[in-house]
């Protein structure tokens with residue numbers, strides 16, 4: 001029954017609404033967001049005026065007798081009751097009691113006010129009764145004024161008459177959408193003096209059944225007559241109970257929040273365990289790695305290693321040619337010291353690689369959004385693709401910022417290089433020595449003593465061993481260099497892939513996961529809005 005149950009935790013429900021609002025902006029339909037903002041703002045404003053007053057509106061179609069009932073309740077012909085339809089075009093307020101309702105009426109924007117004082121009806125102290133223009137008016141301004149106040153008041157008294165009580169326009173446009181507000185609604189079937197007792201019962205039964213079918217069973221139906229005064233004491237008693245309870249404002253706002261939660265709940269149907277799968281993560285990282293040119297880069301790392309090893313450890317007799325060749329890492333402007341601030345000269349992703357990235361992004365968002373209602377699929381897709389245009393730059397930065405190991409020179413290069421020069425030096429010494437011997441022999445001078453090692457002359461040994469060992473050392477170093485290059489390439493690939501998977505997390509997967517958790521938070525907050 002009207003206003004006997006206390007809605008609990010309106011403050012918590014309004015907090016939940018604020019949270020929903022935060023999560024809704026940029027995600028939900030702007031119309032719904034605007035409605036939610038309006039309800040939140042209205043709640044804040046209405047609660048600021050406190051619960052001392054209960055604002056009740058007499059609403060309904062033209063000629064139903066709103067102004068007549070208003071006058072009846074006030075006890076004076078304050079509002080014009082006329083033959084001309086519609087009669088009332090601006091809302092009119094009557095205030096019972098001594099408490100100042102000026103600011104509340106200013107907020108309601110009702111300038112026509114009548115103050116009745118506390119006497120002679122103390123039980124209605126705090127009642128602010130509004131006579132509204134007709135909600136179904138041919139005058140648009142009347143309709144807007146009535147609708148504006150229907151949105152703001154604490155308690156709605158719908159005044160129907162025997163001719164138009166089932167009027168489809170009124171029911172579809174106002175009563176049906178207010179089903180969640182039946183707790184703060186009262187239906188008065190006015191002008192019952194015009195009905196025979198049987199017709200009156202039939203009419204009331206019919207109206208009650210109609211309201212029930214519209215989900216408004218909780219709204220009490222009172223028969224009344226503004227002409228004979230029939231039913232007015234009951235109406236006055238219901239109003240007095242509500243005024244005394246001082247709960248109508250809170251209940252109205254609670255009903256607004258509930259109705260809004262009902263609308264928002266559309267976004268919360270469906271399964272709740274969506275996540276980015278490991279397979280999607282792997283395929284995205286794979287597509288991004290390919291687009292970043294990981295193959296080309298690791299190939300260049302291996303090539304640079306081999307070339308640099310040859311320059312450092314190769315047989316000096318032939319290794320000088322390696323200095324003429326361009327370093328593959330330098331050619332791609334891959335720095336020894338990684339820095340995200342410089343660009344490489346990698347060619348950028350091909351059309352095919354871009355298409356693979358697009359597919360991987362679509363797979364991630366499709367899986368994450370599967371089974372979810374709008375706006376989540378759209379929000380998730382937007383999150384997944386938010387960095388799509390910047391992706392080539394981001395990938396290049398990732399490559400430039402990865403330590404590819406190009407700055408590291410293995411110790412054995414230096415040792416082998418030194419050894420190569422020593423061997424070359426020995427060969428050169430042997431050669432010069434032999435040359436001197438040849439000159440001495442040619443000049444027919446006595447041969448100097450020739451040291452031997454076993455049966456072999458030392459200079460010959462120096463020349464031959466210097467050359468042969470240098471050559472052999474170069475071959476061994478070449479073998480090591482090939483293994484080293486393959487290892488470096490693998491390390492570079494691992495480094496790049498982990499950097500790129502980090503990038504995928506940052507710019508794709510985390511934004512998608514943020515949307516999924518936003519959805520969970522949103523739905524939890526919507527549930528809390530219901531109280």
Ligand SMILES: Nc1nc2c(ncn2[C@@H]2O[C@H](COP(=O)(O)OP(=O)(O)OP(=O)(O)O)[C@@H](O)[C@H]2O)c(=O)[nH]1
Pocket residue numbers: 061062063064065066067068069080081082083084085086087088089132133134190191192193194224225226227228
């Ligand atoms: N018989 C009878 N006539 C009524 C009753 N209530 C109102 N009327 C008449 O119905 C007509 C319209 O009444 P109003 O009070 O002006 O109706 P309203 O709902 O304020 O109409 P608008 O201001 O145009 O929206 C008037 O002629 C009233 O005398 C009633 O209970 N019984």
Ligand SMILES: [Mg+2]
Pocket residue numbers: 066067068079080081087088131132133
């Ligand atoms: Mg009127």
